[in-house]
Amino acid sequence: MSNMISLENITFKYPGTEKEVLKNVSISIKTGEWTAIVGHNGSGKSTLAKLMNGLYFPEQGSVTIAGIGLNKDTVWDTRRHIGMVFQNPDNQFVGTTVQDDVAFGLENHGIPQDIMVDRVQTALKQVKMDDFLQHEPHHLSGGQKQRVAMASVLALRPDIIILDEATSMLDPAGRAEVIELVRELKRQEEMTVLSITHDLEEAAKADRIIVMNQGEVYREGTPEEIFALGQELVDLGLDLPFPLKMAHVLNERGISLERKPLTEEELVNELWTSYLNK
Ligand SMILES: Nc1ncnc2c1ncn2[C@@H]1O[C@H](COP(=O)(O)OP(=O)(O)OP(=O)(O)O)[C@@H](O)[C@H]1O
Numbered sequence: 001m002s003n004m005i006s007l008e009n010i011t012f013k014y015p016g017t018e019k020e021v022l023k024n025v026s027i028s029i030k031t032g033e034w035t036a037i038v039g040h041n042g043s044g045k046s047t048l049a050k051l052m053n054g055l056y057f058p059e060q061g062s063v064t065i066a067g068i069g070l071n072k073d074t075v076w077d078t079r080r081h082i083g084m085v086f087q088n089p090d091n092q093f094v095g096t097t098v099q100d101d102v103a104f105g106l107e108n109h110g111i112p113q114d115i116m117v118d119r120v121q122t123a124l125k126q127v128k129m130d131d132f133l134q135h136e137p138h139h140l141s142g143g144q145k146q147r148v149a150m151a152s153v154l155a156l157r158p159d160i161i162i163l164d165e166a167t168s169m170l171d172p173a174g175r176a177e178v179i180e181l182v183r184e185l186k187r188q189e190e191m192t193v194l195s196i197t198h199d200l201e202e203a204a205k206a207d208r209i210i211v212m213n214q215g216e217v218y219r220e221g222t223p224e225e226i227f228a229l230g231q232e233l234v235d236l237g238l239d240l241p242f243p244l245k246m247a248h249v250l251n252e253r254g255i256s257l258e259r260k261p262l263t264e265e266e267l268v269n270e271l272w273t274s275y276l277n278k
Contacts, residue, residue, distance in 0.1 A: 003064070004081075004160055004192040005029040005052060010061035012047060021047050022058070023215045031159075034186050034193040036203035039212030040237035045196045048212075049164050052194075053082055066159055083153030087165040089145030090138070092152070098124065098140075099133040102152045109156065123155035124148075126188075127181055143174025147181060154185070161185070163195040167202055179205055200233075201241040204262040211236065223262055243267035 005028070012022040022044050029035050037045050050056050051063055054075035063070040065078040086092060095101030102120045111119065124130040127147040132140065137148055146166055153161060163182070167175040179202055185191050195202060203209050209226040211218040213236050219226060227233070227244060234240060240248075243261040247270075250257065258274040261267035 002031050002067075003028045004031045004033075004066055005194070006062075006064040007048070007051070008062050008064075010051065010058045010063070012051065012056070012058045012060075014047075014056070021215050022051075025061075025215070025217055027210060027217065027220075029192060029194060031192055032186070032190040033208060034182065034195070034206045035208045035210060036195045036197055036206035037210045037212060038197060038200060038203050038238060039218075042214075043212040044215045045212055046164060049084070049162050049194075049196055052162065053084060054078060080156075081159045083150075083156060083158035083161045085146065085149050085153055085161065085163045085166040087168055089142060089149055089169070092149045093137040093145075096136060097133065098129060098135050098137055098148050098151075101137055101148060102155050105152050105156055119155045119157075120151075123151040126154055126185065127151045141174060142170040143177035146170065146174065146178050150178070150181065150185075158191075160192045160194065163193070163197070165196060165198065168198060175199070175202070198239075200227075200238060201263070204241050211238075224260075227260060227262060 007025060007027045010022050010025045011020055013020055025048070037048060039045050051058055052065065054070055057071065066081040068074050068078050070078045093101050094104045099120055102123055103116055106116045106119055121130060124133065127150050129144060129147050129151060132144070137145060140148065167178050170178065182193055182195070183205060186193055195206065197203055204223045204227070206223065208220065209223055210220040211226060218236065219229065227240070241262055243264055243266060246267060247257050247261055257270045259270055261270045
């Protein structure tokens with residue numbers, strides 16, 4: 001698999017400041033992979049997304065998106081490969097109906113009317129919001145709003161979706177909706193997904209996790225490898241997924257599970273097979 005995103009030896013300070021907010025960071029993200037970047041507040045996660053999207057350029061190191069070296073001359077080319085979904089769904093709407101909203105980005109890209117209609121419908125079908133074409137975005141639930149925001153991004157057919165804390169304002173049901181959608185999109189479309197998140201339960205669903213700490217890559221690995229760090233993650237200011245915390249409490253009370261569960265489903269299975277079923 002080739003790399004869709006590659007950051008090499010990035011060191012970065014915001015203009016006019018002295019603090020190095022990223023220190024010699026190298027990250028490679030493979031085509032079709034779902035990577036979660038986690039880390040405490042201020043560890044540099046959103047800054048990484050801003051550098052990938054060419055909002056800032058690093059003074060040292062290089063960023064390559066879909067094989068294109070990112071610089072001031074190529075920024076519009078590289079941006080065509082990336083769709084961004086942000087934290088607050090309400091800040092992302094421009095249209096008065098769901099349909100208009102998804103069409104807006106396409107209009108901006110000069111997509112002809114007949115292709116546009118088809119793309120809007122396909123994208124809303126992908127996120128299972130095709131029954132809401134004429135609805136006003138502001139009257140939707142949080143999870144539905146984020147799904148429409150994702151349809152607006154998908155309609156532009158990017159290779160990469162970056163979710164920057166996209167589930168953090170949602171209730172558990174909305175969060176689950178969005179995560180399930182990401183999983184489905186990845187499966188059907190071979191999309192490369194990068195989710196920047198505080199939520200380790202969301203990160204547990206990714207193929208790979210990168211842990212950032214104070215502007216540096218602290219560790220990267222599969223969810224199993226990362227969660228095996230246990231207390232180290234807590235010391236970095238991260239909150240372990242509920243099923244792991246539950247397993248820990250059960251262990252203290254003499255109920256030890258054979259495998260560490262990362263999802264509620266795994267926790268239930270683990271309890272069933274390694275304890276209740278004995
Ligand atoms: N526009 C800016 N100008 C100056 N410093 C900034 C700016 N944006 C962020 N920073 C600083 O850069 C560092 C990294 O911030 P960043 O937003 O990338 O962290 P983060 O891990 O995404 O945090 P959070 O989870 O709170 O969003 C922090 O020290 C922050 O104060």
